[in-house]
Amino acid sequence: MRAALAATLRKAFSAAETALRPCVASKCLDFHLHHCQSSDPAEQRPGSSILGRDLPEIWATPSAASPLLPPPEPQSSCVDEAPTPVIIDGKSIAEEIRLGLSQEVLRMKAMINKVPGLAVVLVGQRRDSQAYVRNKTKACEEVGMRSLMAEFPEDCGEEDVLNVVSDFNRDPSVHGVLVQLPLPKHLDEERILGAVSLEKDVDGFHPLNMGNLALSGREPLFIPCAAKACVELLLRLGVDLKSKHVAVIGRSNVVGLPTSLLLQRHHATVSVLHAFTNNPQDVTREADIVISAAGVPNLVRGHWLKRGSVVIDVGTNPVEVSSSLRCCKTYSWTDPNSEQGYYLQGDVCYEEALQLASAITPVPGGVGPVTVAMLLANTLDSAKRLYSFT
Numbered sequence: 486m487r488a489a490l491a492a493t494l495r496k497a498f499s500a501a502e503t504a505l506r507p508c509v510a511s512k513c514l515d516f517h518l519h520h521c522q523s524s525d526p527a528e529q530r531p532g533s534s535i536l537g538r539d540l541p542e543i544w545a546t547p548s549a550a551s552p553l554l555p556p557p558e559p560q561s562s563c564v565d566e567a568p569t570p571v572i573i574d575g576k577s578i579a580e581e582i583r584l585g586l587s588q589e590v591l592r593m594k595a596m597i598n599k600v601p602g603l604a605v606v607l608v609g610q611r612r613d614s615q616a617y618v619r620n621k622t623k624a625c626e627e628v629g630m631r632s633l634m635a636e637f638p639e640d641c642g643e644e645d646v647l648n649v650v651s652d653f654n655r656d657p658s659v660h661g662v663l664v665q666l667p668l669p670k671h672l673d674e675e676r677i678l679g680a681v682s683l684e685k686d687v688d689g690f691h692p693l694n695m696g697n698l699a700l701s702g703r704e705p706l707f708i709p710c711a712a713k714a715c716v717e718l719l720l721r722l723g724v725d726l727k728s729k730h731v732a733v734i735g736r737s738n739v740v741g742l743p744t745s746l747l748l749q750r751h752h753a754t755v756s757v758l759h760a761f762t763n764n765p766q767d768v769t770r771e772a773d774i775v776i777s778a779a780g781v782p783n784l785v786r787g788h789w790l791k792r793g794s795v796v797i798d799v800g801t802n803p804v805e806v807s808s809s810l811r812c813c814k815t816y817s818w819t820d821p822n823s824e825q826g827y828y829l830q831g832d833v834c835y836e837e838a839l840q841l842a843s844a845i846t847p848v849p850g851g852v853g854p855v856t857v858a859m860l861l862a863n864t865l866d867s868a869k870r871l872y873s874f875t
């Protein structure tokens with residue numbers, strides 16, 4: 486498996502059109518701490534992490550001799566075949582991350598006899614939420630963590646949910662509390678998310694964690710899992726985010742907003758597109774990297790993409806099997822969800838994007854599994870912080 490991953494990464498280095506610097510696939514244990522080593526000594530400071538390096542904000546002043554207008558881009562006339570894109574294998578990357586986590590869990594158990602615990606609160610009967618929560622609890626058990634779950638019917642009262650959140654906050658065996666979103670309309674999401682203890686907010690959705698992610702020089706206790714997954718995948722691909730133009734489609738609290746903030750901490754140039762953006766395709770066509778988290782199946786079409794761009798599809802849209810939305814994607818009858826009456830469709834029209842992208846995440850099997858791995862990583866970090874275990 487490791488050899489296959491290394492081969493994938495080697496392929497990524499040669500295929501990605503973006504300026505790639507040599508980077509060794511990070512070893513399991515330090516997977517979310519240290520990434521590419523730069524040849525620039527100024528960039529080799531300790532603390533280089535998923536949060537990005539702190540760099541001084543110094544604007545380059547154009548010299549008097551420099552022309553007012555940049556020279557025109559050389560018009561490429563080549564009509565040669567597009568190179569085969571790298572399909573980013575989120576499933577095996579997540580597996581590798583989980584392997585590192587399970588080793589850390591074992592070490593913690595052996596040294597201090599503690600095991601990280603994650604508590605999930607699920608309200609209602611949404612089939613997709615049930616499937617995600619199942620994935621989370623299964624992944625927890627796989628790495629030797631404890632998982633707890635509180636389930637409520639769709640029509641439960643707000644106080645019931647708040648009570649269980651505060652029970653989990655007080656439970657010393659719980660290090661992470663996650664309230665699965667979306668909540669039914671009658672529940673006050675803000676109030677419920679705000680009730681999760683800051684130290685156990687492994688989703689990173691607490692306003693203080695989100696605020697600290699936005700403010701330079703500050704460190705949140707937790708970074709939202711999907712944002713972390715996107716950046717982790719890009720770093721593993723060897724993409725140097727500094728000065729890359731990234732178009733983030735969507736500005737949700739769960740994905741779009743934290744992803745755009747985390748990318749800025751990596752000194753990427755970020756355009757955030759949303760439902761009120763005019764001609765979003767004009768912006769995405771200019772982007773080196775497109776990250777879509779709009780929740781709209783097939784929103785991103787081939788003509789939205791620049792050739793050689795990296796495409797990260799965070800959309801996991803459950804589409805009813807009977808629906809006619811299957812315009813681009815070859816429907817897979819082997820998808821386990823098809824038995825449940827729906828299958829997962831990304832935001833990106835995959836077949837069209839394959840013709841243009843240098844690297845792309847599939848749905849399923851792309852960002853999703855890595856997001857779950859990041860949740861486990863946050864839970865482990867939380868337990869480590871509580872016990873001052875290094």
Ligand SMILES: Nc1nc(=O)c2c([nH]1)NC[C@@H]1CN(c3ccc(C(=O)N[C@@H](CCC(=O)O)C(=O)O)cc3)C=[N+]21
Pocket residue numbers: 616617620663664665666667688710711739801822829848849850851852853854856857
């Ligand atoms: N409090 C909260 N935190 C979240 O992080 C959160 C949330 N609520 N609500 C919904 C979104 C969505 N999300 C996914 C996580 C994993 C997969 C995942 O594992 N997907 C698999 C397939 C899943 C399946 O088998 O159905 C894949 O893409 O391969 C998908 C989506 C987390 N979210």
